[in-house]
Every structure is written in C-alpha cells, then in structure tokens.
Amino acid sequence: MxxxxxxxxxxxxxxxxxxxxxxxxxxxxxxxxxxxxxxxxxxxxxxxxxxxxxxxxxxxxxxxxxxxxxxxxxxxxxxxxxxxxxxxxxxxxxxxxxxxxxxxxxxxxxxxxxxxxxxxxxxxxxxxxxxxxxxxxxxSPRGAVPAVFPELTDREREILDLVAAGHDTATISRRLILSPKTVRNHTSNILTKLGVPDRSAAIVRAREAGLG
The missing domain is CATH 3.40.50.2300 (Response regulator)
Structure with missing residues (x-):
C-alpha cells in the first residue's frame, strides 16, 4: 500500500x-x-x-x-x-x-x-x-542583520544589507536564491520607503546605519 x-x-x-x-x-x-x-x-x-x-x-x-x-x-x-x-x-x-x-x-x-x-x-x-x-x-551572529529601518520588511532589510556591501543584483539573486526581477522589485520598494533617489543614496543611508 x-x-x-x-x-x-x-x-x-x-x-x-x-x-x-x-x-x-x-x-x-x-x-x-x-x-x-x-x-x-x-x-x-x-x-x-x-x-x-x-x-x-x-x-x-x-x-x-x-x-x-x-x-x-x-x-x-x-x-x-x-x-x-x-x-x-x-x-x-x-x-x-x-x-x-x-x-x-x-x-x-x-x-x-x-x-x-x-x-x-x-x-x-x-x-x-x-x-x-x-x-x-x-x-553564529553573522547571519543576523541589525534591526534598523523598521519600515522595511526582513527581506528588504536583508537585500539592503547586501546592496550596502557592494553586491549587484545578479550576485544578490544568486545568494538569496531569488530571481533578478524579484531583487529589482524589492530594491525599488526599498528606495521608495527610504525616500532616496537611487542605489547610491540608499548605500550611504545603509552604511550610516551600520549595514553592509
């Protein structure tokens, strides 16, 4: 059976x-x-x-x-x-x-x-x-992302941390096992929520907060 x-x-x-x-x-x-x-x-x-x-x-x-x-x-x-x-x-x-x-x-x-x-x-x-x-x-604490930017979801904060570390969309896609389109959508949402015009400005904000 x-x-x-x-x-x-x-x-x-x-x-x-x-x-x-x-x-x-x-x-x-x-x-x-x-x-x-x-x-x-x-x-x-x-x-x-x-x-x-x-x-x-x-x-x-x-x-x-x-x-x-x-x-x-x-x-x-x-x-x-x-x-x-x-x-x-x-x-x-x-x-x-x-x-x-x-x-x-x-x-x-x-x-x-x-x-x-x-x-x-x-x-x-x-x-x-x-x-x-x-x-x-x-x-290990190395997998944890500091609880900054409470307006972001956990996934958005995770992606922002990788963006701040200098990784491009393709690399983030491979590391998180997400499609590039999904990563781009999350990145766009991050920029909107942080009120910044582009990735460079987001990186500055993220690094000031201790990410990356």
Missing part, C-alpha cells in the same frame, strides 16, 4: 528520471507527478501529493520561490529541497521558504529514502553534508 505520494521537480531530465527510478523501488512510496520547471510544478503538484522533491535551481526560476508559492497554495505539502549547493545562503533561503528538508544531490539512496520519509512525517531533515555547517551558521 502506498503511504507517501511524491512529486519530483527538476529541470535536469537525467537526474529527474534517475530519482523517479530510485523512488519506484522503495516500499510505500509512489511518484505521482513530475515537473521540469516552476511553471509545470504549479499545475502538476496537487493536494494528492505528500512530498515534493524540489530542485533549488529551475530553468525558469528559483526552486525557493516555487516552494514559497506552492506552500501558499497547498500548506499541507512537505518540500524536500534537492540541490548541488551546500552554502549557507541557499540553506537559509530554503528553510525560510518553508522547506522541511535540504539534501545535496550527491547523497546516496539510503540517505534519500531517510530524508523523504522524515520530511513526509513532519520532521526537519538536513543531509549529513550540511547539518554540521548549518548548526554553526544558526548559532
């Missing part, structure tokens, strides 16, 4: 097909949907799905944004992020988006099964390759 219904979302066909083949060998697990993009995932993933294996980088956007949109529509679905990256920013962005697990693509079959079952049952799963580093990151 199937007790965990899975959707696999990955824009790399070889990896996606390989993951589907692996999951089909596991007792009590059935792949009920596949998608190669965020757009396909929006229609392929329904309330019949228990767990989504979500690639963090999709051809038409970010798996983090796709996860956020998916959970807004189907809050009972659990997301296990699958990625080539072990960096802190990608992990933090995934957890903030609501993902319940974070697994590196180099993980073996046993770890994939363990992650899938853990997430399906409501546990938070971090692969062995990232768990120790994640604990160190969460325990």
């Amino acid at each position: 199937t007790d965990i219904r899975v959707a696999v979302v990955d824009d790399h066909p070889v990896f996606r097909l390989g993951m589907v083949a692996l999951l089909s060998t596991l007792d009590g697990i059935e792949v009920v949907a596949e998608a190669s993009s965020a757009a396909e995932a929006a229609t392929a993933v329904t309330g019949d799905v228990d767990v989504v294996l979500m690639d963090i980088e999709l051809g038409d956007g970010s798996g983090v944004e796709a996860t956020r949109d998916l959970l807004a529509r189907l809050p009972a679905v659990r997301v296990l992020m699958v990625t080539m990256h072990e960096d802190d920013d990608a992990l933090l962005a995934s957890v903030r988006a609501g993902a319940r697990g974070y697994l590196v693509k180099g993980a073996g079959p046993e770890e994939v099964e363990r992650a899938l079952r853990a997430v399906a049952h409501g546990d938070l799963f971090l692969g062995a390759a990232v768990a120790e580093r994640a604990m160190g990151f969460l325990a």
